Structure formats: C-alpha cells, structure tokens
Amino acid sequence: MTLGVDAHKRSHTVVAVDAVGKKLAAKTVPSTSIGHAAALSWARVQFGVDLVWGIEDCRSMTARLERDLMAANQIVVRVPPHLMSRSRASSREPGKSDPIDALAVARAVLREPDLPRAAHDETSFSLKLLVDRRDDLVTIRRGMISRLLDRVHALDPTHVNPTNWDRAKVRADLHTWLAQHTGLIAELARAELDDIDRLTAQIVALTERLTHLINQVAPRLLAKPGVGPLSAAKIVAETAGVERFKSEAAFARYVGAAPTPNWSGGQTPTGRRLQPSRRGNRQLNSALHRIAVVQIRLKDCPGRDYVERRVAEGDTKSQAIRSLKRRLARVVYQALIEDRALTNQVAA
Numbered sequence: 645m646t647l648g649v650d651a652h653k654r655s656h657t658v659v660a661v662d663a664v665g666k667k668l669a670a671k672t673v674p675s676t677s678i679g680h681a682a683a684l685s686w687a688r689v690q691f692g693v694d695l696v697w698g699i700e701d702c703r704s705m706t707a708r709l710e711r712d713l714m715a716a717n718q719i720v721v722r723v724p725p726h727l728m729s730r731s732r733a734s735s736r737e738p739g740k741s742d743p744i745d746a747l748a749v750a751r752a753v754l755r756e757p758d759l760p761r762a763a764h765d766e767t768s769f770s771l772k773l774l775v776d777r778r779d780d781l782v783t784i785r786r787g788m789i790s791r792l793l794d795r796v797h798a799l800d801p802t803h804v805n806p807t808n809w810d811r812a813k814v815r816a817d818l819h820t821w822l823a824q825h826t827g828l829i830a831e832l833a834r835a836e837l838d839d840i841d842r843l844t845a846q847i848v849a850l851t852e853r854l855t856h857l858i859n860q861v862a863p864r865l866l867a868k869p870g871v872g873p874l875s876a877a878k879i880v881a882e883t884a885g886v887e888r889f890k891s892e893a894a895f896a897r898y899v900g901a902a903p904t905p906n907w908s909g910g911q912t913p914t915g916r917r918l919q920p921s922r923r924g925n926r927q928l929n930s931a932l933h934r935i936a937v938v939q940i941r942l943k944d945c946p947g948r949d950y951v952e953r954r955v956a957e958g959d960t961k962s963q964a965i966r967s968l969k970r971r972l973a974r975v976v977y978q979a980l981i982e983d984r985a986l987t988n989q990v991a992a
Contacts, residue, residue, distance in 0.1 A: 645691040648698045648750025650742045651706045657742035658683050660691055661750045670743045680712040698723050698753035710762045720762040727752040763885030767861050772881035778850040785843040788836055795833040799825050865979040869945050870938035878931045886980035896973035900924020920966050932969045
C-alpha cells in the first residue's frame with residue numbers, strides 16, 4: 645500500500661492509494677510525533693503493515709515525520725516537488741487542496757519506482773544543520789558588506805575597498821580609517837563593521853567545526869582532487885546516506901549530472917541525442933561544479949586533462965565541463981561508499 649503525504653508546518657494530510665493509484669482513504673494529523681504515530685496506527689489498521697510512504701522532498705517541514713516513520717521501520721521515499729506537480733497537473737480532479745496534493749505524491753511514487761529512500765543518520769543531519777547555518781550567515785554578511793561599502797563610498801569615493809573580508813587585518817585597517825571620520829554615516833558604518841566582525845567569527849567557528857567533523861566521516865572523499873572541506877560537507881549533508889541509491893547512475897540522476905535524451909525520429913536540430921539535465925538536487929550539483937572548476941585550474945589533474953581532451957575532440961568548454969561533472973558524480977559516489985564502509989568498520 646502506498647501513502648502520499650502533503651506536509652505543512654502544523655498538519656500533515658495522508659492519502660492511501662492502491663496499486664493502480666485509486667484513492668482509498670485520507671486522514672489529516674498534527675505535525676507532531678503524536679500525530680505521526682496516529683497516522684501510522686491508522687494506516688496499519690486500515691491497510692496492514694506492508695506500507696510505503698511518499699513524502700515531498702521538503703525536509704524543513706518533513707524531517708521530524710521522516711525520523712518518526714523510519715524509527716518505526718517504515719519505508720519512506722522522497723518525491724521531488726516537480727514530480728508531484730506534474731502528477732497533480734495530469735489529474736482529472738480540478739483544484740488544489742491538501743488531499744489532492746497528497747494524492748499526487750502517492751501517484752508519483754507509483755509512477756517512479758526507483759525514487760531514493762529517505763535516510764537520515766545523525767552525522768548527515770548534523771552536517772546539514774551546520775552547513776545551512778553557515779550559508780545563512782555568509783548571505784547575511786554579504787548584504788552587510790554591500791551596505792557598508794555604500795557608506796564608505798559616501799565618506800570617500802576614492803577609498804580602495806577591501807577584497808578579503810575574512811582577514812582580521814583588513815577589517816582592522818577599515819576600523820582605523822572609519823575612526824578618522826565623524827557624522828552619522830561614519831557611526832553607522834562602524835556599527836555595521838562591528839556586526840561583520842561578529843558574523844565573521846561565527847562563520848570561522850562553523851567552518852572549523854565542519855572541517856573537523858568531515859575529516860572524521862569522509863576522508864576518502866576529501867582525498868579527491870578539488871574537494872575541500874566545505875564542498876565535502878555539503879555533499880555528505882545533501883546525500884543523506886549514500887546507501888539509499890541503488891547505483892552510481894541513480895546518484896548522478898539525483899545530483900542532476902546525468903544527461904537526458906533529446907531526439908525524435910533519429911534526428912535532433914543540434915545533432916545530439918542528449919542534453920544537460922535541469923533537475924536534481926541543485927546544492928549537490930553546485931558542489932560538483934565547484935570541484936570541476938578547481939580541477940580544471942590544477943596542473944597535472946585528471947579533470948583538467950579530460951576537459952582539454954574533450955575540447956580538442958570538438959566539444960565546447962561548457963559541454964566538456966558537463967561531461968566532467970558526470971564523471972565526478974561517479975567518483976564522489978564511490979568515495980562515499982568507501983567512507984561509509986570505513987565508518988561502519990570503525991563502529992563495529
């Protein structure tokens with residue numbers, strides 16, 4: 645029996661469907677552990693113990709639901725939002741409601757039997773929390789730096805702006821320069837620079853914590869050329885358990901690095917039967933892209949040699965980089981498998 649869940653902050657709506665996608669029953673429960681237990685009890689009473697739960701991949705609202713279901717030994721499948729929206733668009737039932745959305749999620753699970761299962765060990769969950777927190781602080785600091793530079797320009801248009809805000813000496817020199825000015829603009833600029841100092845200290849602390857943790861859980865991944873601690877932490881956090889992917893091809897598709905077919909009648913306007921994918925986990929795709937860019941810049945690196953060879957064979961640089969990212973997806977997947985085996989061996 646397949647159950648689709650439309651998740652919200654305060655409630656979750658569950659819809660059960662049979663093997664052909666016919667709606668059988670629906671139930672709405674609070675988005676608490678007690679509500680999740682009630683939904684599970686209802687499903688077991690109505691449909692037995694052989695259950696598959698499909699949940700839209702929105703972990704900010706579904707993380708607790710996933711953990712509660714997996715703690716009860718339930719099979720949980722994450723459904724990408726675009727699959728759910730397509731299923732809803734093709735439905736004969738008009739409108740939009742929680743039961744309609746939950747039904748679309750359940751039908752997407754039936755239509756796509758190879759979707760990855762949900763998995764959240766404590767390490768990947770902790771890494772995701774830390775990575776997201778650091779990303780938020782970096783975004784906030786970027787906005788503060790932009791406003792501060794506007795004020796510096798208002799004080800002196802000829803002043804040379806700093807380029808590396810992570811360096812304490814750079815910020816100290818700017819503090820000294822601002823101390824020479826009076827007025828409200830200079831006062832606000834000094835306050836904003838103090839805020840930037842505090843945010844930078846928090847970002848540095850989070851970076852050190854992430855580096856320490858990722859060195860423990862992903863040494864094989866970090867050993868690959870172009871993979872830094874932050875990229876590795878992003879990969880482990882967003883992968884959320886590499887064992888849930890049945891193959892490296894499934895992982896590449898989840899990342900958005902696998903090309904998609906693009907032809908009809910044996911011909912295409914461009915002469916190519918494959919085109920780049922615009923789907924997948926964009927955070928993972930971005931991490932792969934950073935690794936690819938770094939490898940291209942490194943001397944005596946397999947990634948650089950591969951791109952140069954593809955360009956020499958007639959590919960554009962963009963096409964060569966996309967091909968490199970597909971190869972990197974395979975390398976990253978294998979490294980994650982090795983790191984998982986090493987972690988399990990140490991734990992045993």
